[in-house]
Amino acid sequence: MILIADSGSSKTDWRVIHRDGQISQYRGVGFNPYYMTAEEMSIQMRHDFLVNLQEEIEVIFYYGAGCAAPERKQEVAEALRSIFSRAEIHVDHDLAAAAHATCGHSPGIACILGTGSNSCDYDGERITATRPAAGYILGDEGGGCYIGRKFLQDFIHEEMPSKIREAAIERFHLTQHIIQDHVYRQPYPSRYMASFCRFISENKSDPYCYGLFYNSFKDFFAKHVCKYTHYREKPVSFVGSIAYYNSDILRKAALDTGIQVNLIIESPIAGLTLYHQQKL
Template identity: 50%
Template sequence: MILIADSGSTKTAWRQITKDGVLAETKTAGINPYYQSSEEIAQMLEQSLLEQWPDITPKEVYFYGAGCSAPDKKAMVEAALQQAFPASKIEIHHDLEAAARALCGEEPGIACILGTGSNSCLYNGHQIVHNLPNLGFILGDEGSGGYMGKRLVQTFLNNELPADLHQAFQQRYHLTRDEVVDNVYRKPYPNRYMATFAKFLFDHRQHPFIYQMIYQSFSDFFEKTIVKYPDYQQYNVHFVGSIAFHFSDILRKVAQQYAVRVQHILENPMAGLSLYHQQKIA
């Protein structure tokens, strides 16, 4: 039996799998070495995961997490997991590797994340061979929930929404400029705050103004990322994340504009990761 984890800053999904399928799954709090020490991660594992599965003895543990790209951050998570599973082989991978393996398997392709934030990579079927810099919420994250939410709130505060949308937005959120400034400039995770407004976009996606806003956000992602990969039109392009999944119809239309072949669109990578590792076991 092996154990797979897909972790963000908010939650971690865990699955026990064998070559025959999934044995068990659960969720715990998120793990991010930029915000937690190795000791804090180990304590969380002891108090949550090992309380649910006290007798678990995986042969191997594959952890995919946000913040796990730098070697020192990987080492922090590895130390905590090794404490929880002293007899297990531990491997730590970045969440972009989770996307690539879940979406592409062992085939070359371009794997993209479109959730609260955005990211992408060129994958050769075995490893990531090219990754354009992710400039984050302030300077980038095109096509993400944070990016779309920011554009929506900007348009609302600048009185640029059509009257019907402006009224609907105000009635729903009762938003003020001071509240927005406080959440963006004084509180942590402004991208998460802005991404919460993606629900409004989804509910009003048939409105021409909102449709065009979503369409343009995806176009910005293609312009800043997809078209910059060498020979990008020769690859299948795949997406994972809540924004890609819930706005997949619009995403596919934007892809057609760029003559891009979209194959898989998943809400989260866990199913694809499970299949990838099951095939490795077999």
């Protein structure tokens, strides 16, 4: 049996390919080895869905945020090995997941626009180039955290339309002190900031909210996609909830930048399942 995982900072999609070809699935919390230890990840992985399969899983393909460096991959592998001691374990970056799921064996540029953001140039078999992923404080242009951070900054400085500000207060009971407590004192500040994107998306008929997405996507293109060689000639695909639920704005920003959009999918897990099924 094969276990496939696609993990971001907010959630993890798990798929099991059974010996008879049947597929089962589970969604759990996200993991990022830059912010969690192997022990912390191991504890949170011990859900019934996974523990009940620990003797049956033979191979694991885990794709995750923060898994570019060898030492981070090793930490995730240790967490998985604490449950699946007999399995052959492969850990790769979430960019590889985006490329395999959207491009398959064809060249293209694959992008992630979820809680965070990232991108790569893919030749159909391997990733040939990437751009720096500076994280939720210094980067993540176009990602939910980046958009949410701008929204909260504008809230604090009263630089948003009054009707949007009042709606946010009514829905979230926001104050400057609550925002600062969540961002500077509570765990997972990137998730907190990204959580406001649903509200922003629900109000994207308002020019201010529309502009938050549009300008953030333009920032992402400038920092990432436009830095790749011959980017105008390559199909550009996206995975992640921010891209998927705001695809209309994303396509407009891409059109205005001269970028050819190929696929926009919420999660790469279905494409990854197909990719690994084909290799059986």
